[in-house]
Amino acid sequence: MRIGVARLWHEANSFSVCETTLAHFQDREWCRGAAAAELYRGTATEPGGALSWAGRRKDVELVFSRCASAAPAGPVDQALLDSIAREIAEDPALEGIDGLYLSLHGACIGTVDPDPETTLVAALRSRFPNLPIAASFDMHACIAPELTDRLDAATVYRTYPHVDMAEAAIATLDMLAGIIEGNRKTRVLLRMIDKILPSFNMRTDGPGPMGDIETEAVAAASHGANDAALLAAYPYASFAYADVPQANAGVLVTCEDESRGRALADHVAGYMKSNQMRFLPDLATAEAVLAGRPWADGSRVAILEPADNPLSGGIGDTPGLFAAARNADLPDGSVFAFFCDPETVTKAHQEGVGATFAVSLGGRLDARFGQPVAVGAEVLCLTDGRFRNEDAMERGMRVDLGRTALLNVDGLRVIVTTGCQSPNDAAYFRLHGIDIDEVPVLLAKAKNHFRAAFGSRFDVIRSCDTPGPAMADVSRLPFRNVPRERFNLENQRDT
Incomplete structure (x- = not known):
């Protein structure tokens, strides 16, 4: 045949x-x-x-x-x-x-x-x-x-x-x-x-x-x-x-x-x-999840932002979770993954490891989902963005994020990439010199696929809802071709 x-x-x-x-x-x-x-x-x-x-x-x-x-x-x-x-x-x-x-x-x-x-x-x-x-x-x-x-x-x-x-x-x-x-x-x-x-x-x-x-x-x-x-x-x-x-x-x-x-x-x-x-989803806001301090008892915690999950069509640019994290007193060594921001990556590569500069993160592509957050950043690591998946989902496939940078923003390590792809594999973090098993709190633009690699590697995994192209409240999105009734879930059997 x-x-x-x-x-x-x-x-x-x-x-x-x-x-x-x-x-x-x-x-x-x-x-x-x-x-x-x-x-x-x-x-x-x-x-x-x-x-x-x-x-x-x-x-x-x-x-x-x-x-x-x-x-x-x-x-x-x-x-x-x-x-x-x-x-x-x-x-x-x-x-x-x-x-x-x-x-x-x-x-x-x-x-x-x-x-x-x-x-x-x-x-x-x-x-x-x-x-x-x-x-x-x-x-x-x-x-x-x-x-x-x-x-x-x-x-x-x-x-x-x-x-x-x-x-x-x-x-x-x-x-x-x-x-x-x-x-x-x-x-x-x-x-x-x-x-x-x-x-x-x-x-x-x-x-x-x-x-x-x-x-x-x-x-x-x-x-x-x-x-x-x-x-x-x-x-x-x-x-x-x-x-x-x-x-x-x-x-x-x-x-x-x-x-x-x-x-x-x-x-x-x-x-x-x-x-x-x-x-039916029942997600708390980013502020509410962070206010609960699920890491306070020593648990290793992952907090996901599905509204901007690239595998749901997210743009890697919404600032909701990042802005909320600025006031959360996260443990040392925590990581935010990620922002897709080619201009910031280029700036980091031009300045080099150890350099510091002012930058605005998030909100550069679509202001509907929040305004940029102005911060000071130190360049910790620079990469070519290439690795091969090693975990269960699409194991063995080559991945190219474009050039990337790891920044230190007031003690929070922030990954910034040229391409927009979900952080769903341990090799993604190892590329940036991060041992995912040593991260106390991970903030990630991800959703359910995240669990294929990390479901057993964190003590707590919570999702929060923020404004974004894949937010839970679809009534806030301007549908024109899908009847709203299709989103109205009712407990009835079709007879």
Whole structure:
């Protein structure tokens, strides 16, 4: 079997002022052919999972088309998206393949096209009307019926933090190979629940509503698969900061028997609706969390600022948590990660280690979320911003933050970067000479993915709400295309 592989992975926050460009993809993943196999081999990513899957079979050849991934940010430049879609849809390397695997996020948005992933899949289906096509999606996808109607199989990450990216690819390819080898006729059913589930209480690495929903989906599919017919259910929560019509939680069911597939989709969707209120966030302000001094008993504490989490489309620029920390009397050795501020990084590199200068941090990109904080800073460390992930999420992937600087601001160590990426790996801190296991209090622009690396390394992890592009109170954000009713979570089962 010759299996084509292509990847378009980007999550767009409609309220970010940072447009995503080619440079952002080139900083993360921009490859094809042999170069793609070299980049992904041995990594905990979807393409890494595809390579692992193919390595266990002697009858499979993977053909890598364009693979493009950029860190979550604002919508993607439309001309770039059009170019990516054309390159994949018209790629001569895909001629003669037996099936196609697509690694999609599901929440990509163009500066013009609100649903570029459907546009891509539609172009591929037009070229390959009878080719088996399967895709994997992020749990925070925004999926339109026009997309699933063109697929033969689909999966979604089952874990959050997303430590099963490779496993999602393997499950997708197992279904795809079964369709090819058995000449099976399948379809993907989409059942939406007309709600968007906020992600603050969505972790699956402990008790919680999403873990229960995943367990129910697996059990219900297993109960329904009482013969050899293919039947699989994958819930997804959608993305709360994508202002697009298809933003809507639901379930994807891959099936051969449509009546059984619809019954399974209805069951899982109903279970999701009955659990929707469990997702409601209840976050204290940064000032309240810090006033509680959770480190006072000697506990090692991480305080997260999800409203500016880059993996939710944060901009690394909101000053809320940092400003509150200025009056918190934090223990010596505490760390703030991070501000994305290329100008301050350039200034620090020009001045050199040991230099001091005045600087304003935060509020440089979007004054809606707070004003800059003026401070004096001493340069402690300078880096090229390059490291390789070593913890569970995307283990093995190379990361390039651009040049960075570690500053001392009145005893608080502050990491400042050129690129905007979440501090979710121990190697991020080691790059700056910081042993994360020796940090008494860490203030981080991060969310649930943070726990994949650090969940057991801090005694206390608290999240606070601040103004930002991914704040808990979505009523403060100017939605135009998503009905407000989708954010109104009610304890009722859809009948």
